Amino acid sequence: MVHVADVVKQAVRIPVITVGRLGYPDLAERVLREGKADFIALGRPLLADPEWPLKAKEGRKEDIRPCIGCHDGCLGRIVHVHPLSCAVNPATGNERELEILPAERKKSVLVIGGGIAGMEATRVAALRGHSVTLYEKRDQLGGHLVEGSVPEFKNDVRLLIEYYLTQLKKLNVKIELNKEAIPELMQKIECEVMVVATGSMPVVPDIPGIEKDTVVSAIDVLAGGGQVGEDVLVAGGGLVGCEVAVYLAQKGRRVTVVEMQGEILPRVFEANKQYLHKMLTENGVRVLTNTALARITDEGAILVNKIHRYEAEVAADTVVLAVGLKPRDDVVRHLECRAVELYHVGDCREPGRIMDAIWGAFETLRTV
Numbered sequence: 001m002v003h004v005a006d007v008v009k010q011a012v013r014i015p016v017i018t019v020g021r022l023g024y025p026d027l028a029e030r031v032l033r034e035g036k037a038d039f040i041a042l043g044r045p046l047l048a049d050p051e052w053p054l055k056a057k058e059g060r061k062e063d064i065r066p067c068i069g070c071h072d073g074c075l076g077r078i079v080h081v082h083p084l085s086c087a088v089n090p091a092t093g094n095e096r097e098l099e100i101l102p103a104e105r106k107k108s109v110l111v112i113g114g115g116i117a118g119m120e121a122t123r124v125a126a127l128r129g130h131s132v133t134l135y136e137k138r139d140q141l142g143g144h145l146v147e148g149s150v151p152e153f154k155n156d157v158r159l160l161i162e163y164y165l166t167q168l169k170k171l172n173v174k175i176e177l178n179k180e181a182i183p184e185l186m187q188k189i190e191c192e193v194m195v196v197a198t199g200s201m202p203v204v205p206d207i208p209g210i211e212k213d214t215v216v217s218a219i220d221v222l223a224g225g226g227q228v229g230e231d232v233l234v235a236g237g238g239l240v241g242c243e244v245a246v247y248l249a250q251k252g253r254r255v256t257v258v259e260m261q262g263e264i265l266p267r268v269f270e271a272n273k274q275y276l277h278k279m280l281t282e283n284g285v286r287v288l289t290n291t292a293l294a295r296i297t298d299e300g301a302i303l304v305n306k307i308h309r310y311e312a313e314v315a316a317d318t319v320v321l322a323v324g325l326k327p328r329d330d331v332v333r334h335l336e337c338r339a340v341e342l343y344h345v346g347d348c349r350e351p352g353r354i355m356d357a358i359w360g361a362f363e364t365l366r367t368v
Contacts, residue, residue, distance in 0.1 A: 006036040017041050023048070023067050025056040047074055047086040062166045065089060066159040071269035072355040079269075087355035088160060090362040100366060103128040107192040107341075109368070110135065112181040112331060115143020116354055117346025118197030119164040120361035125368065126171040130193070134173055137180035141165060143199050144325075144347075145354070147222035148240075151247040153279070160354075183334045193341040193368055196332045197361065200325035200347035205235075209296030218244040218322040229317020230254060233301055235293045237264030241322030242276050248320075249283035256286040256314060258293055258303055293319075325351040341368065 005018035018037035022028045023045030031037055045052050048067040055064050065088055070076075073087035086092040091099070109125045111118050114136030125132045140146060142161045149157035168175065181198070202217040204210060216226030218240050230253060234245045237259025249255045257264065257280070264287060265273045280287060294302045300316035327348045335342055343364050346357040 002031050002036050009035070009037060015039060019043070021069065023052065023064075025061050025064070028056075044069070044074055044086075047084070047092050048088050050092075062162070065163055066156055068156040068160055068354065069272070070354065071272055072353055075271070076269045087353070088358055090359045098362075098366065100124060100127045103130060103368070106130055107368070108190075109133070109193040109195065110189060110191040111195045111197060112186075113143070113197035113199055113346070113348070114138075114141035114175070114177075115197060115199045115346060115357070116145055116160075116164075117199075117357035117361040118143070118195070119168065120358045121195045121197055121345055121365045122173055123164065123167050123171065124362055124365035125193075125195070126168075126173050128365070128368070130368070132171075132173050133191075134168070134175045135179040135181055136175070136177050139177050141168075141175070141177075144219065147219050148243075150222045150224075151243060151250075153246070154243070157354075181331050186331070186335055191340060194335060194343070195361075195365070196329075196335065196342070196344040196348055197346045198328045198331050198348045200351045201328050202321060203324040203326050204321065205293070205323055207293060207295050209301075212296055212298075212319075214317065215296060215319045215321065218320050221320055222247070226320075227318070228253065228320070231300070231316045232256070232318045232320060233258065233293075233314055233316040234320045234322055236322035236324070237261070237287065237289065238322065238324070239265060239268055239276075241320075242280060244320060244322060245285045246276070246279045246283055249280075249285050254284070256288065256316070258288045258291045260290070260292045260306065262289055264289060327351060343368070 001020040002018050005016050009016040015038040017039040019041040022040050023042060028040045044067045049065040052064055070087050073085045078084055083093050106129050109130045109132045111122045111134045114134055119141060122132050122134045145157050145161055202219055220226035221228055221244055232248055232253045232255045234241050234257045237257050241257055242264055245255045245257045265276060290306045292304045292306055294304045296319055300314045301319055303312050303314055329348050332344045345361040345364050
């Protein structure tokens with residue numbers, strides 16, 4: 001809304017305050033220097049990090065916990081008559097009760113999995129004074145957020161990953177990449193606490209043709225490991241499906257989204273939902289609701305309208321699956337016989353949102 005403030009400022013002789021997604025110090029400073037406003041108003045960025053002004057003043061931008069614009073912890077909670085908080089900062093609104101305090105007894109902690117839940121668990125455990133080691137089977141931390149931050153419009157998620165990388169480095173946490181928690185290795189590891197945060201994997205529906213080479217997961221597409229043709233059918237109209245549809249449409253693909261329910265984005269906060277609807281429309285994405293993916297053919301897919309019960313064939317070079325995630329909990333099962341404190345957090349417990357992963361890991365490790 002800076003352009004609006006700029007127009008107002010030219011017409012009045014009193015200070016003008018501008019607002020709206022200005023939680024980026026460089027951007028906020030540029031607005032002031034260019035004379036487009038006299039003050040910057042911050043709302044949600046201060047929920048994510050109440051020390052934002054101090055850190056910006058001291059030049060510690062890398063230490064600012066970024067607002068990701070999800071609305072899940074703030075306005076989304078208010079709508080459901082819950083106290084206001086923040087998805088990336090669980091202590092917001094309960095700072096005294098949820099303060100991270102030094103542990104009475106320092107322990108050796110192994111965190112298995114470097115996604116968002118694993119990184120938050122590692123951060124909190126280290127702040128409590130524990131000796132923490134983090135295992136990640138890939139060559140980078142971030143889990144599904146790595147793929148989820150690929151679209152240009154998901155820059156805030158990239159900032160969140162960078163925030164965690166910075167904090168873990170400053171906490172001198174021992175991080176071992178390309179380290180998979182295979183059962184043989186886990187039986188030899190000596191530690192007092194194990195935290196399993198191995199994440200989730202895509203759900204693959206049991207329908208004819210699902211094994212075809214033309215079928216890829218949304219995660220593979222975003223990771224660059226899935227070949228995508230010109231005509232794309234995205235199965236699943238949730239947040240992942242709609243975002244990958246916009247991403248592909250922006251790259252020039254002709255995209256159709258099919259969703260079994262009567263609406264897309266059913267669990268997304270209204271403001272975010274409206275904006276994604278706008279992006280889908282502007283990028284020419286066709287949306288079919290009350291429609292199920294019945295089978296996949298060599299030419300595309302057969303769809304079934306759940307209301308009128310008719311079938312229709314849709315041409316598609318690629319079918320992208322975005323029908324949900326399921327826990328990757330095999331490590332938990334292998335470790336249940338170990339005589340250690342064992343916890344599991346994040347998607348390996350129950351797939352959910354960024355807020356669910358962060359809050360669950362925070363609540364668990366705050367008392368370990």
